[in-house]
Amino acid sequence: MDKMKTLSQIISPNGIFNDGDWIESKDQDPNGEVRIIQLADIGDGYFVNKSNRFMNLAQAERLKCTFLQPGDVLMARMPDPIGRACIFPNINTKAVTAVDVCVIRPNNPKIDNLFLKYIINNDLFRREINKHITGTTRKRISRKNLNKIKFNLPIIDNQKRIAKVLSDCETLIEKRKESITLLDELLKSTFLEMFGDPVKNEKGWKIVPLSKFGTIERGISKHRPRNSPKLLNGVHPLIQTGDIANSSTYIEKYTKTYSDLGLAQSKKWPAGTLCISIAANIAKTGILKFDACFPDSVVGFIVDKNSATNFFVHHLFAFFQKILEKNAPAAAQKNINLAILRSFKVPHPPIELQQKFDEIALIIEDLKSKYKYHLKELEDLYGSLSQLAFKGQLDVSRVLLRKTKYFSADSNETPEDFKKEMDKSIGQITTPVAGSLEPTKVVNKIPVFLEKEILKLKVIPKVKRDITNLSLADFYGIPVDIQASRENIDFDFMGDDVFYQFLLKDHFKNKSFTSQDLFEKLHNFFYHKGDMDFDNEKWKNIIFQFIDAKPPLLEQIYDDEDNTVKLKLTDEAYKA
Numbered sequence: 391m392d393k394m395k396t397l398s399q400i401i402s403p404n405g406i407f408n409d410g411d412w413i414e415s416k417d418q419d420p421n422g423e424v425r426i427i428q429l430a431d432i433g434d435g436y437f438v439n440k441s442n443r444f445m446n447l448a449q450a451e452r453l454k455c456t457f458l459q460p461g462d463v464l465m466a467r468m469p470d471p472i473g474r475a476c477i478f479p480n481i482n483t484k485a486v487t488a489v490d491v492c493v494i495r496p497n498n499p500k501i502d503n504l505f506l507k508y509i510i511n512n513d514l515f516r517r518e519i520n521k522h523i524t525g526t527t528r529k530r531i532s533r534k535n536l537n538k539i540k541f542n543l544p545i546i547d548n549q550k551r552i553a554k555v556l557s558d559c560e561t562l563i564e565k566r567k568e569s570i571t572l573l574d575e576l577l578k579s580t581f582l583e584m585f586g587d588p589v590k591n592e593k594g595w596k597i598v599p600l601s602k603f604g605t606i607e608r609g610i611s612k613h614r615p616r617n618s619p620k621l622l623n624g625v626h627p628l629i630q631t632g633d634i635a636n637s638s639t640y641i642e643k644y645t646k647t648y649s650d651l652g653l654a655q656s657k658k659w660p661a662g663t664l665c666i667s668i669a670a671n672i673a674k675t676g677i678l679k680f681d682a683c684f685p686d687s688v689v690g691f692i693v694d695k696n697s698a699t700n701f702f703v704h705h706l707f708a709f710f711q712k713i714l715e716k717n718a719p720a721a722a723q724k725n726i727n728l729a730i731l732r733s734f735k736v737p738h739p740p741i742e743l744q745q746k747f748d749e750i751a752l753i754i755e756d757l758k759s760k761y762k763y764h765l766k767e768l769e770d771l772y773g774s775l776s777q778l779a780f781k782g783q784l785d786v787s788r789v790l791l792r793k794t795k796y797f798s799a800d801s802n803e804t805p806e807d808f809k810k811e812m813d814k815s816i817g818q819i820t821t822p823v824a825g826s827l828e829p830t831k832v833v834n835k836i837p838v839f840l841e842k843e844i845l846k847l848k849v850i851p852k853v854k855r856d857i858t859n860l861s862l863a864d865f866y867g868i869p870v871d872i873q874a875s876r877e878n879i880d881f882d883f884m885g886d887d888v889f890y891q892f893l894l895k896d897h898f899k900n901k902s903f904t905s906q907d908l909f910e911k912l913h914n915f916f917y918h919k920g921d922m923d924f925d926n927e928k929w930k931n932i933i934f935q936f937i938d939a940k941p942p943l944l945e946q947i948y949d950d951e952d953n954t955v956k957l958k959l960t961d962e963a964y965k966a
């Protein structure tokens with residue numbers, strides 16, 4: 391049974407549960423050797439390493455400052471958010487911290503610091519923090535109030551297991567975010583490669599006013615005041631400048647709606663309209679995914695399909711946005727008008743080239759959409775697991791425990807070594823329902839087990855081509871730099887039959903083979919490169935499927951020398 395504890399109750403006599411030190415400006419020395427860690431360095435779960443303030447060692451010792459140690463849990467007692475915590479890493483210099491950062495060093499063999507960080511950052515723990523916040527203009531939580539919060543404390547091995555599960559999930563979340571960022575960078579580099587820098591007009595395209603690309607009209611909001619309650623809270627989406635600024639390429643969310651009366655004094659624009667903000671977030675753009683209204687602080691751009699494409703104009707604005715914002719007239723606030731937009735000079739590449747860019751952009755945006763969906767699933771699962779851990783309802787007894795220096799002082803492994811273990815099996819998690827007599831529910835395959843996904847830019851030609859000397863990644867059109875950054879990238883395509891076709895042509899080119907040959911050849915391949923067993927049932931289905939295909943990819947032949955029926959790839963197996 392887990393025990394309920396407060397932070398002070400888990401601190402050993404040699405541990406620390408203190409506020410940081412009161413360090414005034416006069417105590418600081420830009421040439422000092424002791425780093426002063428500040429609130430800005432404390433991220434929500436990670437160390438930001440942002441500040442750049444120092445003091446000399448003599449002054450730190452004179453003030454009897456608490457020197458930080460790698461592995462300390464640092465918690466911010468002020469916004470934003472209050473209570474965020476991180477692990478202090480090794481920054482290769484002595485360090486102390488400011489008074490509004492709480493230093494937690496259990497120095498207790500029964501406490502795992504990483505687990506403690508996750509508990510503190512848990513939503514339920516943070517709700518408890520919010521109950522004890524004091525102050526009006528400068529909100530904070532005192533260490534005394536912080537110590538009123540109780541949490542479930544499992545045994546040390548389970549603390550480590552929970553920390554591993556959450557760490558693995560957190561790592562996958564970061565990888566997914568990195569993938570989305572990489573797709574954005576890929577699209578930007580593709581734009582530059584095809585059109586050059588539009589600000590410099592590197593390709594020497596003809597320069598035309600923006601109005602050449604289509605119709606540019608302001609949104610409509612006739613009624614005053616604009617925020618009259620009778621205009622709002624209906625069924626008609628209302629897009630505002632903030633919705634555009636918070637979008638990526640597509641506008642998929644909105645925070646307000648118009649009533650029928652609101653619609654009557656406005657106008658509904660069709661899905662596909664390019665929205666341009668002309669006030670507040672100047673020259674930010676987004677493409678509507680649904681019919682919507684917007685006020686006169688937003689411009690609707692309907693492209694002339696013979697002259698421009700939505701994706702081209704959208705990405706064009708990314709380069710010109712700062713220029714438009716800088717030159718925007720300012721009264722009460724900066725804004726640009728229709729005359730400025732319509733007359734704004736931009737390069738005009740051939741429509742055929744723009745359409746080619748659209749094809750690429752559509753593929754990448756589709757991938758981004760899938761990645762964002764998966765990211766949301768991972769974040770939801772992380773939140774669920776975290777809350778179960780806080781409540782003491784997460785049974786991780788089957789999780790494979792690997793000691794690391796990050797968790798245990800008597801291991802020689804590093805945090806980097808630990809992260810390399812991320813993709814290995816960590817067993818199953820059981821989630822008992824509190825107060826229920828029902829049997830434990832088993833949750834199989836948490837995020838660590840999710841099939842790896844990479845940037846599958848599937849530009850598969852309609853006509854089959856010769857794949858004899860082609861790799862699977864090249865077949866899918868994955869950029870070389872992405873291939874280089876991903877080890878064993880082929881396993882990302884295991885859901886496709888062509889994955890097995892490539893394996894067969896790469897291992898059994900111009901030779902016949904038996905099922906035993908297949909097992910012996912590919913067992914080590916799957917075990918060492920994919921960290922998985924050879925799936926006999928899957929291969930049996932693939933073999934029959936390739937034999938029955940029209941035209942067949944495999945044929946059965948009789949080997950007179952071995953007196954055995956064998957399989958052999960047909961010419962069709964080298965096409966895809």
